[in-house]
Amino acid sequence: MTQKKNKKLAKTTNIELLKYYKDMLLIRRFEEKAGQLYGMGLIGGFCHLYIGQEAVVVGLEACSNEGDKRITSYRDHGHMIACGMDPRGVMAELTGRTDGYSKGKGGSMHMFSKEKNFFGGHGIVAAQVPIGAGLAFSDKYRDNKFVTFTYFGDGAANQGQVYETYNMAMLWELPVIFIIENNQYAMGTSVGRSTKSPSLWMRGSAYGIPGAEVDGMDVLAVKAAGDIAVAHCRSGKGPYILEVKTYRYRGHSMSDPARYRTRDEVQKMRSNRDPIEQIRDMLISGKHSSEADLKNIDMKIKELVNDAAEFSQSSPEPDLSELYQDIYVET
Amino acid sequence: MSINILMPALSPTMDEGTLAKWYVKEGDLVKPGDILAEIETDKATMEFEAVDEGVIEKIFVPEGTAEVKVNQIIASIIVENESVATSNELNVEKEPVGKKLSTDKKVLEITVDTQSNKKNVELKQSTVRDALRDAMAEEMRLDENVFLMGEEVAQYQGAYKISQGLLEEFGSKRVIDTPITEHGFTGIGIGAAFGGLKPIVEFMTFNFAMQAIDQIINSAAKTLYMSGGQMGCPIVFRGPNGAASRVGAQHSQDYSAWFAQIPGLKVVAPYSAGDAKGLLKTAIRDPNPVIFLENEILYNQTFNMPADDEQTIPFGQAKIRKTGDDVTIVSFGIGLKYALEASKELSQLGIEAEVIDLRTLRPLDTKTIITSVMKTNRCVTVEEGFPVCSIGSFISSTLMQEAFDYLDAPVICCTGRDVPMPYAANLEKLALVTTSDVVDAVKSVVYR
Numbered sequence: 021m022t023q024k025k026n027k028k029l030a031k032t033t034n035i036e037l038l039k040y041y042k043d044m045l046l047i048r049r050f051e052e053k054a055g056q057l058y059g060m061g062l063i064g065g066f067c068h069l070y071i072g073q074e075a076v077v078v079g080l081e082a083c084s085n086e087g088d089k090r091i092t093s094y095r096d097h098g099h100m101i102a103c104g105m106d107p108r109g110v111m112a113e114l115t116g117r118t119d120g121y122s123k124g125k126g127g128s129m130h131m132f133s134k135e136k137n138f139f140g141g142h143g144i145v146a147a148q149v150p151i152g153a154g155l156a157f158s159d160k161y162r163d164n165k166f167v168t169f170t171y172f173g174d175g176a177a178n179q180g181q182v183y184e185t186y187n188m189a190m191l192w193e194l195p196v197i198f199i200i201e202n203n204q205y206a207m208g209t210s211v212g213r214s215t216k217s218p219s220l221w222m223r224g225s226a227y228g229i230p231g232a233e234v235d236g237m238d239v240l241a242v243k244a245a246g247d248i249a250v251a252h253c254r255s256g257k258g259p260y261i262l263e264v265k266t267y268r269y270r271g272h273s274m275s276d277p278a279r280y281r282t283r284d285e286v287q288k289m290r291s292n293r294d295p296i297e298q299i300r301d302m303l304i305s306g307k308h309s310s311e312a313d314l315k316n317i318d319m320k321i322k323e324l325v326n327d328a329a330e331f332s333q334s335s336p337e338p339d340l341s342e343l344y345q346d347i348y349v350e351t
Numbered sequence: 352m353s354i355n356i357l358m359p360a361l362s363p364t365m366d367e368g369t370l371a372k373w374y375v376k377e378g379d380l381v382k383p384g385d386i387l388a389e390i391e392t393d394k395a396t397m398e399f400e401a402v403d404e405g406v407i408e409k410i411f412v413p414e415g416t417a418e419v420k421v422n423q424i425i426a427s428i429i430v431e432n433e434s435v436a437t438s439n440e441l442n443v444e445k446e447p448v449g450k451k452l453s454t455d456k457k458v459l460e461i462t463v464d465t466q467s468n469k470k471n472v473e474l475k476q477s478t479v480r481d482a483l484r485d486a487m488a489e490e491m492r493l494d495e496n497v498f499l500m501g502e503e504v505a506q507y508q509g510a511y512k513i514s515q516g517l518l519e520e521f522g523s524k525r526v527i528d529t530p531i532t533e534h535g536f537t538g539i540g541i542g543a544a545f546g547g548l549k550p551i552v553e554f555m556t557f558n559f560a561m562q563a564i565d566q567i568i569n570s571a572a573k574t575l576y577m578s579g580g581q582m583g584c585p586i587v588f589r590g591p592n593g594a595a596s597r598v599g600a601q602h603s604q605d606y607s608a609w610f611a612q613i614p615g616l617k618v619v620a621p622y623s624a625g626d627a628k629g630l631l632k633t634a635i636r637d638p639n640p641v642i643f644l645e646n647e648i649l650y651n652q653t654f655n656m657p658a659d660d661e662q663t664i665p666f667g668q669a670k671i672r673k674t675g676d677d678v679t680i681v682s683f684g685i686g687l688k689y690a691l692e693a694s695k696e697l698s699q700l701g702i703e704a705e706v707i708d709l710r711t712l713r714p715l716d717t718k719t720i721i722t723s724v725m726k727t728n729r730c731v732t733v734e735e736g737f738p739v740c741s742i743g744s745f746i747s748s749t750l751m752q753e754a755f756d757y758l759d760a761p762v763i764c765c766t767g768r769d770v771p772m773p774y775a776a777n778l779e780k781l782a783l784v785t786t787s788d789v790v791d792a793v794k795s796v797v798y799r
């Protein structure tokens with residue numbers, strides 16, 4: 021295990037390691053803060069936290085180029101922060117304020133950034149899968165060399181539209197990476213209670229789509245697998261599937277009684293497999309960083325998140341005239 | 352430094368809850384992720400975790416306290432200075448500790464069916480949630496062919512706790528958890544109904560039924576006709592419909608008018624617990640596809656209802672919830688909340704409204720509406736859905752065709768605004784129909 025890690029580490033610079041550490045920690049602290057603001061009633065509605073899954077999006081974003089696109093479900097805060105969207109704008113959307121990415125009209129599940137090629141934020145399970153393939157279609161049509169990262173859950177993987185999409189994506193050799201974030205549960209339903217297929221990525225083989233399973237708690241493993249997937253797509257060979265085995269520590273949304281799993285199960289993941297702790301250990305044991313360095317980083321990230329939280333509360337509610345804005349593009 | 356721990360909001364619709372149990376006591380050291388307390392919301396019992404590391408300083412609200420308001424201070428914790436989450440203290444209205452909380456657990460509207468002239472009906476109290484569960488359980492006891500399927504209906508006990516206890520009583524053959532495949536499981540349910548079973552298909556919310564709209568309309572609603580009357584589809588599609596609270600455009604839509612448009616479907620939208628139960632029993636027994644539109648905000652409301660368990664309520668019969676001579680207010684489902692509140696305000700202004708609860712939208716009891724309008728000469732409709740091609744616009748056109756000579760004012764349709772539901776709290780409020788919309792509409796039709 022350590023040997024394998026060291027090998028991978030050999031190819032990873034300490035600058036990269038440190039970046040993964042920072043990016044994952046920012047997502048975690050952001051999500052913890054969002055959880056607090058929800059508890060205080062400042063965030064309403066549904067709010068799905070990404071805590072535990074940070075390595076997935078951070079590892080994959082590290083494989084992306086300028087111009088690549090990404091799309092995901094309602095569990096989207098991590099994806100937005102990882103692709104460089106401003107935590108202030110994301111948090112202000114969570115509190116429903118005018119400076120949020122959707123001017124307060126979208127909320128946690130419906131946020132977008134054209135500038136960062138982030139196409140949402142989708143509240144209907146699996147609806148983003150065909151849309152992601154459509155984005156890839158548009159790039160292929162225009163001979164761009166971009167790929168689209170299309171994220172969805174293990175639960176979403178049972179939706180029929182996913183398979184209609186697989187078929188067409190392969191048929192048309194679309195540059196789309198299907199990333200199944202298998203966090204083992206769809207709300208309260210474990211994977212084993214929703215399917216008998218032994219693996220989710222292998223379902224692509226019915227359509228001729230290659231893929232792989234990846235340890236999603238290990239950001240380096242995600243990065244390595246992501247590189248292969250991206251190279252495959254960019255070279256024009258069509259789609260690729262990554263089933264990333266991950267775990268969410270918090271409830272499905274803020275209102276989840278979590279009776280479907282034991283606290284022990286969660287605690288074990290947290291203490292043995294935590295993606296951030298793993299990198300932290302590498303940084304320290306490899307003498308890339310000192311405890312003091314990391315403490316300093318932690319403080320800076322906390323400040324950034326506190327700033328976003330304060331911003332999200334001082335930004336005003338949207339103007340009432342917003343109610344009738346943005347329904348049609350004016351002609 | 353000491354930080355207050357506030358009663359958390361644990362669901363979109365929660366504004367108060369019961370502090371069921373403390374897992375810590377004063378002086379305990381807690382780490383992020385440790386369970387502090389168990390909190391009962393309207394939907395579920397949930398554990399509440401610590402976010403900061405520190406020592407519990409004081410517990411202000413003892414366990415077992417009910418109706419603790421969200422954001423009330425329940426405890427305080429001493430934390431190490433640097434990592435303090437300062438915004439914990441920002442912008443939160445602090446409830447004075449130990450303030451006597453008003454116990455306004457409302458029992459809504461007693462009105463026993465005004466049309467079934469039964470006197471001295473024995474009453475009991477029930478929430479809409481329990482009434483729905485009881486209806487399913489009773490029908491499942493009576494008919495082996497009735498079964499329930501949907502996402503999280505079995506082991507999770509229902510995403511909105513409607514199917515609580517059903518798995519235990521009826522087992523996994525008849526209470527079936529499905530994967531998240533609305534299009535797929537709706538088709539399977541319809542096939543089962545064609546095969547002679549009587550499925551109840553729960554949509555976690557009706558927003559997700561849009562993925563299955565093709566199956567519902569093209570398969571369930573039309574096959575009887577297309578088979579020359581051979582193949583009926585005895586199935587119930589049920590679940591919460593309409594806006595909950597702050598869940599944004601994709602999760603807040605009233606589909607009443609959509610489904611009511613389709614020949615071949617029956618469409619039900621109850622308001623009270625008694626109606627929910629009696630109408631759901633009728634729906635399950637009905638040999639046709641029935642769309643049964645519930646409302647999340649009503650689930651937790653308590654009503655008086657007949658104690659007689661076996662009562663079913665026929666489709667196509669509206670209920671007059673309040674009599675009056677000055678104006679007719681027609682509504683259904685959650686719309687009744689606004690209609691009834693408005694009628695109270697109007698009474699104080701000396702305007703007596705007759706409030707009609709449609710209960711079923713297809714078939715629609717136009718007779719009761721017309722009879723009332725012939726008496727009041729004015730009509731206002733109330734619904735949460737969009738204004739274009741709404742239930743109200745159909746009622747309005749019906750009145751023009753069938754009671755034109757009786758109308759002293761144009762019919763006004765109070766609806767939600769013609770916009771996707773915004774997330775921002777202030778805009779959401781603006782987008783929904785309100786009691787004052789109804790009061791204003793009535794004032795304008797009575798020319799006051």
Ligand SMILES: Cc1ncc(C[n+]2csc(CCOP(=O)(O)OP(=O)(O)O)c2C)c(N)n1
Nearest residue numbers: 095143144145173174175176205206207559
């Ligand atoms: C079509 C549809 N059906 C049901 C829901 C309600 N719902 C929201 S998330 C969810 C579970 C999805 O699980 P998964 O795909 O594994 O993603 P995760 O939440 O684990 O990230 C369900 C059933 C929905 N939003 N859309």
Ligand SMILES: [Mg+2]
Nearest residue numbers: 173174205206
């Ligand atoms: Mg999942």
